[in-house]
Amino acid sequence: MDFDLLFRQVRLVDTGPEGAPVDVAVSGGKIAAIAPSLSCEAVEVVEGTGRLLAPGFVETHIHLDKSCIIDRCACETRRNPHLAMERVSDVKHGFTVEDVAARARRTLEKCILHGCTMMRTHVEVDPKVGLRGFEGVRALIAEYAWAIDIEICVMPQEGLLNNPGTDELMVAALRNGARVVGAAPNYDTDRAGQIRRVFEMAREFDVDIDMHLDSGASAAELDTLLVCDLAEQFGWGGRVAVGHVTKLSVMPPEGVDQVARRMADAGVALTVLPSTDLYLGGRDQTENVRRNVVDANRLAKAGVTCSLSSNNILNPFTPMGDGQLIRQANLYANIVQRGMRDDLRETWDMITAGSAKLMRRAGYGVAPGNPADLVLVDAPSPADALREISPVLAAFKGGRRTVSRAVPVLHRPG
Numbered sequence: 001m002d003f004d005l006l007f008r009q010v011r012l013v014d015t016g017p018e019g020a021p022v023d024v025a026v027s028g029g030k031i032a033a034i035a036p037s038l039s040c041e042a043v044e045v046v047e048g049t050g051r052l053l054a055p056g057f058v059e060t061h062i063h064l065d066k067s068c069i070i071d072r073c074a075c076e077t078r079r080n081p082h083l084a085m086e087r088v089s090d091v092k093h094g095f096t097v098e099d100v101a102a103r104a105r106r107t108l109e110k111c112i113l114h115g116c117t118m119m120r121t122h123v124e125v126d127p128k129v130g131l132r133g134f135e136g137v138r139a140l141i142a143e144y145a146w147a148i149d150i151e152i153c154v155m156p157q158e159g160l161l162n163n164p165g166t167d168e169l170m171v172a173a174l175r176n177g178a179r180v181v182g183a184a185p186n187y188d189t190d191r192a193g194q195i196r197r198v199f200e201m202a203r204e205f206d207v208d209i210d211m212h213l214d215s216g217a218s219a220a221e222l223d224t225l226l227v228c229d230l231a232e233q234f235g236w237g238g239r240v241a242v243g244h245v246t247k248l249s250v251m252p253p254e255g256v257d258q259v260a261r262r263m264a265d266a267g268v269a270l271t272v273l274p275s276t277d278l279y280l281g282g283r284d285q286t287e288n289v290r291r292n293v294v295d296a297n298r299l300a301k302a303g304v305t306c307s308l309s310s311n312n313i314l315n316p317f318t319p320m321g322d323g324q325l326i327r328q329a330n331l332y333a334n335i336v337q338r339g340m341r342d343d344l345r346e347t348w349d350m351i352t353a354g355s356a357k358l359m360r361r362a363g364y365g366v367a368p369g370n371p372a373d374l375v376l377v378d379a380p381s382p383a384d385a386l387r388e389i390s391p392v393l394a395a396f397k398g399g400r401r402t403v404s405r406a407v408p409v410l411h412r413p414g
Helices: 084-092 097-113 132-143 166-175 191-205 223-233 246-250 253-266 274-280 296-301 325-336 341-349 353-358 382-388
Strands: 002-010 022-027 030-035 041-047 052-055 057-062 116-124 149-155 180-183 208-213 240-244 268-272 306-308 374-377 392-397 400-404
Touching: 002 052, 002 374, 052 382, 057 097, 057 240, 057 306, 057 325, 057 353, 097 116, 097 132, 097 392, 097 400, 116 132, 116 208, 132 149, 149 166, 149 208, 166 191, 180 191, 191 208, 191 223, 208 223, 223 240, 223 253, 223 268, 253 268, 253 296, 268 296, 268 353, 274 325, 296 306, 296 325, 296 341, 306 325, 306 353, 325 341, 325 382, 341 382
Parallel strands: 002 041, 057 116, 116 149, 149 180, 180 208, 208 240, 240 268, 268 306
Antiparallel strands: 002 022, 022 030, 052 374, 374 392, 392 400
């Protein structure tokens, strides 16, 4: 039998560096067969030579609409508060649909080049920017469908209840293609009111929820607990995610475990944004500066669905970044001090299977019948890839090659 695509001698996620490689065949955009050795022909043959073949990476929380604006914004010194939202707000009135699309395209292509095949991008609306950010990003969904699935989460970065006109813009976006509704209650006078209104929108439009929540240096008040209550009350378990939640990083372990159990029971997922949370955190301190990043492994062990993502790239919230989720996971593992194979295998799920589960995407993974959205990584296992920030050598969407990267070569003298 002939196939469209054949990977020879690759290792799968749970094979481990000592496990026997296998062959993986693709036909009609789907994985057709997996076996130790397949006797067949294919239109394209990829020699894995023991490298890792994994499902494409999943970016659950990124802001394409305001990426690549760091050099437009006011200069910053290390200070408290960081004023990242205010510095973005000062320039976004000048955003055009074309400008947003051009900047978002630059960031999106970096993500694709690093193996991302699925993405949820948060896009803010308010009277200052209107729907221009939304329209600029929405234009890219069809343009890049050959390489990546994109869904938009519309959110009120500068407040909802205290920012007249924002509610109407969010509703307009939900009527015109936004598939998720977000929140940023820290920037609203009535945090609980904003959260409740977002749940109302989710129920009205039958969409998922993904909130920016509980960033701060004190865990005295946790909006996450209200979100858990509402998720249960309205039957939205499994359809709600909260991002950042840096307050958990300053809680005693037993307190974190209590919140983790509550989130797991309510079906509320967690997204950690290592670069942003590390960059913005601890600015009230001059010594013994807190890390400000939640140990998602601890929550995952309690049954919480967890993901790691880039959040912002090249703007005041995160002046660095290249869209490489393996790099984000490596940074995260350093911060929370998780370096052994079992922990790193769990961390790998936070940019792959856990993230796909957060986005409620079925048919994800290297298994017969699943879409052939795949990456070939220059490492024998997830732990090795994360430890060494191994590059993606090739990516495939529906069995079609979308990315190629040459293996580096040493040119020895003579």
